[in-house]
Amino acid sequence: MEQRKIGITELALRDAHQSLMATRMALEDMVDACADIDAAGYWSVECWGGATFDACIRFLNEDPWERLRTFRKLLPNSKLQMLLRGQNLLGYRHYEDTVVEKFVAKSAENGMDVFRVFDALNDPRNLAHPMAAVKKHGGHAQGTICYTVSPLHTTEGYVKLAGQLLDMGADSIALKDMAALLKPQPAYDIIKAIKDTYGSDTQINVHCHATTGVTQVSLMKAVEAGADVVDTAISSMSMGPGHNPTESVIEMLEGTGYTTDVDQDRLIRIRDHFAGITPKYKQFMSAITTVDTEIFKSQIPGGMISNMESQLKAQGAGDRIREVMEEVPRVREDAGYPPLVTPSSQIVGTQAVFNVLMGRYKVLTGEFADLMLGYYGECMGERNADVVEIAQKQTKKDPITVRPADTLEPEWDKLVLEGTNIEGNNGSEEDVLTNAMFPGVAPGFFKARPEGPKNVGRTAEQVAADAERESGASKAVREPIRYKVTIGDRSSTVSVEPA
Amino acid sequence: MEQRKIGITELALRDAHQSLMATRMALEDMVDACADIDAAGYWSVECWGGATFDACIRFLNEDPWERLRTFRKLLPNSKLQMLLRGQNLLGYRHYEDTVVEKFVAKSAENGMDVFRVFDALNDPRNLAHPMAAVKKHGGHAQGTICYTVSPLHTTEGYVKLAGQLLDMGADSIALKDMAALLKPQPAYDIIKAIKDTYGSDTQINVHCHATTGVTQVSLMKAVEAGADVVDTAISSMSMGPGHNPTESVIEMLEGTGYTTDVDQDRLIRIRDHFAGITPKYKQFMSAITTVDTEIFKSQIPGGMISNMESQLKAQGAGDRIREVMEEVPRVREDAGYPPLVTPSSQIVGTQAVFNVLMGRYKVLTGEFADLMLGYYGECMGERNADVVEIAQKQTKKDPITVRPADTLEPEWDKLVLEGTNIEGNNGSEEDVLTNAMFPGVAPGFFKARPEGPKNVGRTAEQVAADAERESGASKAVREPIRYKVTIGDRSSTVSVEPA
Numbered sequence: 001m002e003q004r005k006i007g008i009t010e011l012a013l014r015d016a017h018q019s020l021m022a023t024r025m026a027l028e029d030m031v032d033a034c035a036d037i038d039a040a041g042y043w044s045v046e047c048w049g050g051a052t053f054d055a056c057i058r059f060l061n062e063d064p065w066e067r068l069r070t071f072r073k074l075l076p077n078s079k080l081q082m083l084l085r086g087q088n089l090l091g092y093r094h095y096e097d098t099v100v101e102k103f104v105a106k107s108a109e110n111g112m113d114v115f116r117v118f119d120a121l122n123d124p125r126n127l128a129h130p131m132a133a134v135k136k137h138g139g140h141a142q143g144t145i146c147y148t149v150s151p152l153h154t155t156e157g158y159v160k161l162a163g164q165l166l167d168m169g170a171d172s173i174a175l176k177d178m179a180a181l182l183k184p185q186p187a188y189d190i191i192k193a194i195k196d197t198y199g200s201d202t203q204i205n206v207h208c209h210a211t212t213g214v215t216q217v218s219l220m221k222a223v224e225a226g227a228d229v230v231d232t233a234i235s236s237m238s239m240g241p242g243h244n245p246t247e248s249v250i251e252m253l254e255g256t257g258y259t260t261d262v263d264q265d266r267l268i269r270i271r272d273h274f275a276g277i278t279p280k281y282k283q284f285m286s287a288i289t290t291v292d293t294e295i296f297k298s299q300i301p302g303g304m305i306s307n308m309e310s311q312l313k314a315q316g317a318g319d320r321i322r323e324v325m326e327e328v329p330r331v332r333e334d335a336g337y338p339p340l341v342t343p344s345s346q347i348v349g350t351q352a353v354f355n356v357l358m359g360r361y362k363v364l365t366g367e368f369a370d371l372m373l374g375y376y377g378e379c380m381g382e383r384n385a386d387v388v389e390i391a392q393k394q395t396k397k398d399p400i401t402v403r404p405a406d407t408l409e410p411e412w413d414k415l416v417l418e419g420t421n422i423e424g425n426n427g428s429e430e431d432v433l434t435n436a437m438f439p440g441v442a443p444g445f446f447k448a449r450p451e452g453p454k455n456v457g458r459t460a461e462q463v464a465a466d467a468e469r470e471s472g473a474s475k476a477v478r479e480p481i482r483y484k485v486t487i488g489d490r491s492s493t494v495s496v497e498p499a
Numbered sequence: 500m501e502q503r504k505i506g507i508t509e510l511a512l513r514d515a516h517q518s519l520m521a522t523r524m525a526l527e528d529m530v531d532a533c534a535d536i537d538a539a540g541y542w543s544v545e546c547w548g549g550a551t552f553d554a555c556i557r558f559l560n561e562d563p564w565e566r567l568r569t570f571r572k573l574l575p576n577s578k579l580q581m582l583l584r585g586q587n588l589l590g591y592r593h594y595e596d597t598v599v600e601k602f603v604a605k606s607a608e609n610g611m612d613v614f615r616v617f618d619a620l621n622d623p624r625n626l627a628h629p630m631a632a633v634k635k636h637g638g639h640a641q642g643t644i645c646y647t648v649s650p651l652h653t654t655e656g657y658v659k660l661a662g663q664l665l666d667m668g669a670d671s672i673a674l675k676d677m678a679a680l681l682k683p684q685p686a687y688d689i690i691k692a693i694k695d696t697y698g699s700d701t702q703i704n705v706h707c708h709a710t711t712g713v714t715q716v717s718l719m720k721a722v723e724a725g726a727d728v729v730d731t732a733i734s735s736m737s738m739g740p741g742h743n744p745t746e747s748v749i750e751m752l753e754g755t756g757y758t759t760d761v762d763q764d765r766l767i768r769i770r771d772h773f774a775g776i777t778p779k780y781k782q783f784m785s786a787i788t789t790v791d792t793e794i795f796k797s798q799i800p801g802g803m804i805s806n807m808e809s810q811l812k813a814q815g816a817g818d819r820i821r822e823v824m825e826e827v828p829r830v831r832e833d834a835g836y837p838p839l840v841t842p843s844s845q846i847v848g849t850q851a852v853f854n855v856l857m858g859r860y861k862v863l864t865g866e867f868a869d870l871m872l873g874y875y876g877e878c879m880g881e882r883n884a885d886v887v888e889i890a891q892k893q894t895k896k897d898p899i900t901v902r903p904a905d906t907l908e909p910e911w912d913k914l915v916l917e918g919t920n921i922e923g924n925n926g927s928e929e930d931v932l933t934n935a936m937f938p939g940v941a942p943g944f945f946k947a948r949p950e951g952p953k954n955v956g957r958t959a960e961q962v963a964a965d966a967e968r969e970s971g972a973s974k975a976v977r978e979p980i981r982y983k984v985t986i987g988d989r990s991s992t993v994s995v996e997p998a
Contacts, residue, residue: 184719185754213734213747216712217719220683235712239738239789247792248712255684268793290738293746294767486994 007043007229016233023055034074049082072111091437104133118144123377143170148339172203180211191225213291236275280457336379506542506728515732522554533573548581571610590936617643622876642669647838671702679710690724712790779956835878
């Protein structure tokens with residue numbers, strides 16, 4: 001029996017630490033793994049985009065473009081892969097087409113190979129231009145289907161979307177399951193139907209999170225249905241709200257008709273590298289270590305729940321999370337059943353919080369109003385006309401039916417002017433793009449950039465101290481603490497510290 | 500399409516806490532979940548046997564028979580299930596047939612329904628008598644195949660063993676994967692072959708650990724091959740060296756041709772109950788929270804590695820674990836490829852440590868010598884004749900080829916005499932059996948029994964303090980503490996409290 005080769009995309013350098021440790025991993029904690037990653041035989045190495053760009057400039061004082069160039073140098077034999085939010089690029093609003101093209105051009109120029117392009121609403125109009133830009137600049141254009149569950153989402157609908165992506169010239173289709181909702185049977189059905197409809201040489205990449213504990217089985221079924229590449233994370237950076245382990249997915253295929261080209265000895269070295277790194281980021285780590293199947297009921301991804309919880313707590317209403325979780329599906333229905341993924345998950349979640357705290361649709365967030373008025377694009381379902389009217393009244397904006405970016409004036413020249421006027425900018429188009437996407441953060445970053453990267457992980461000494469404290473071998477007092485001490489009838493305030 | 504019903508065995512009350520928290524969970528921490536467990540619609544509830552009997556009397560001052568009777572009372576609608584080590588019962592030596600029958604009779608009398616009977620060597624001669632005893636006393640006799648990997652273990656071999664178990668009158672066959680080595684394809688092949696050979700109405704139960712991250716897929720393939728019941732643990736007591744989550748396995752089946760009768764609302768309550776309990780046992784918890792695929796290479800189960808490590812450390816040779824891990828497969832081969840499961844895993848592991856520390860087979864443990872001389876039964880492979888000779892010389896014992904229990908004299912009357920002479924025994928046959936299996940522990944337990952169960956978990960207050968300390972909000976001193984402080988030759992009593 002001839003074995004079919006399955007490709008693997010390694011997520012350790014991007015989505016794994018984004019999902020497990022709030023995107024805080026510093027480049028310096030990745031570089032020593034790169035030689036092994038480069039030689040392991042992955043189909044691609046996801047290492048950029050998503051939230052990493054934001055985290056680099058906001059938390060790590062790292063230039064994201066420099067990070068990309070470093071990966072390009074350290075992974076000369078690998079296809080580098082990024083996650084691109086369609087017309088939003090890596091920011092949180094729609095950009096005009098010349099900016100989108102500039103960003104794609106600069107990403108390709110700095111070394112990016114595979115662009116996984118998605119839109120939070122699955123609106124193909126938001127994907128067409130970025131996909132065309134990727135193709136124009138020689139990248140691999142991967143058109144993405146965001147998988148979600150609703151009364152309107154069907155296998156046929158996903159197949160249709162796949163066709164639209166192929167019509168845009170997609171080099172491959174990604175089935176992206178950001179909330180771990182993709183069960184084995186739908187995984188099989190969707191992929192089988194896409195292959196049957198558009199031909200078995202249609203490349204399909206599958207991206208699942210592990211949160212619900214079912215998706216490794218979904219990857220198996222996806223492979224059986226014809227999937228070509230699956231996304232995994234090295235075991236020491238896997239599971240929980242992250243992804244299925246690379247090693248387990250490879251072992252799972254043994255004896256089936258499928259095989260991979262990945263070098264397992266390299267995987268051991270990669271695993272050991274990150275096993276040594278993760279304890280540094282413990283304070284950012286997700287508390288989920290087992291599985292969470294409640295998501296199937298609520299369809300609310302874990303990260304969204306913790307966001308809503310902190311919003312409620314900030315309003316002194318931490319006890320109302322259940323009400324908010326019941327409100328989310330209603331808000332989602334009113335919005336026409338968007339998938340819940342950045343930024344739609346935040347937009348829907350925040351509006352649900354507003355509805356519970358202030359009365360249903362008494363106050364709309366600006367973003368939710370825009371969503372209702374079509375400024376993010378079209379969803380699968382009709383929007384609730386009453387809520388659209390409220391949005392119109394509140395914002396004095398008219399609903400649109402055109403592609404959102406078509407309402408934007410050309411803005412590149414203006415962005416160049418803005419960017420190059422900021423103190424500390426280096427005059428590059430890369431800096432212009434950084435500021436365009438994060439105008440609130442970039443100026444501070446440009447100023448601080450000369451100080452160099454700031455690793456927010458704990459030091460080796462702190463990690464050792466943590467381990468000692470956990471083993472119970474610690475001293476009770478490890479840093480100066482002030483106590484009130486009473487001797488007889490005399491009280492004093494004293495400071496106690498290790499001698 | 501008609502859906503095939505898949506049964507679920509819930510492991511929370513036995514193997515889940517045995518695997519995740521060293522079998523330390525007290526009965527009182529389980530009772531509040533029992534009403535929901537009883538109503539959830541499981542095929543069976545595993546709640547007794549394995550290491551729980553030992554742990555009850557050694558660590559928890561709990562009468563294991565009383566625990567069984569309590570479960571019988573609290574789970575009136577459920578089939579109670581236990582794990583029985585064949586002729587070893589729940590102890591660590593072979594028992595003579597009348598003792599085996601007495602143990603089975605007493606277990607059934609106290610409420611046990613399903614007896615999963617296994618032998619560490621897969622020697623059917625060690626299973627025949629306990630299986631017959633189960634049938635005689637009205638229990639469900641589940642004959643067990645211990646799954647392992649070696650050059651001699653084949654699908655055909657497992658099918659043959661299944662046939663031998665069915666010839667003994669097995670009501671069902673368990674495929675037991677204690678080391679998480681069972682990959683999807685072999686799971687499918689073995690179960691399919693058993694069904695094809697002995698008929699589709701041959702009931703097959705599948706037990707997998709989750710350690711390697713592949714076995715949820717194996718459960719899916721097992722179901723596709725015809726498996727009737729799969730073992731799972733409620734999500735808050737799952738994963739790591741434990742088992743696949745009940746909720747995830749049920750969700751995984753949605754839309755396939757398979758369904759379960761389990762009530763998911765009950766599962767949420769069971770999950771929440773144990774989510775509240777597990778933090779009490781943190782100090783006993785396995786450190787593995789992600790997956791370990793190294794087992795596929797070494798075939799050494801996780802628990803065995805930590806055992807060998809502590810043996811090495813005790814000898815000041817903690818740095819020689821790699822040598823020992825390389826020695827294990829050699830020792831296993833010399834012994835004829837036993838599966839590595841209690842007690843064969845300990846016997847092989849300890850001999851590997853001896854070989855590394857003292858030279859290969861310079862000193863045999865008594866247990867390893869017995870294994871080489873046939874006193875545990877027959878393995879799949881030939882034993883190394885040279886090592887058999889060493890065992891013979893060292894122990895002055897002859898090798899045997901008969902069933903090990905056939906070399907034993909009737910011992911029940913002697914055990915009754917011994918047991919009923921121990922201070923604190925209650926005159927019951929149950930106490931005689933407790934002492935027969937754990938003669939080193941039972942006398943102390945009988946004496947301490949009137950003091951009642953000792954919960955070794957942390958209290959709610961300690962758990963809260965742990966959580967606070969982890970959140971970093973703690974001060975080292977949280978309530979007034981009195982110290983004697985000596986400075987030079989002057990001592991004072993000092994009270995310290997948070998200021």
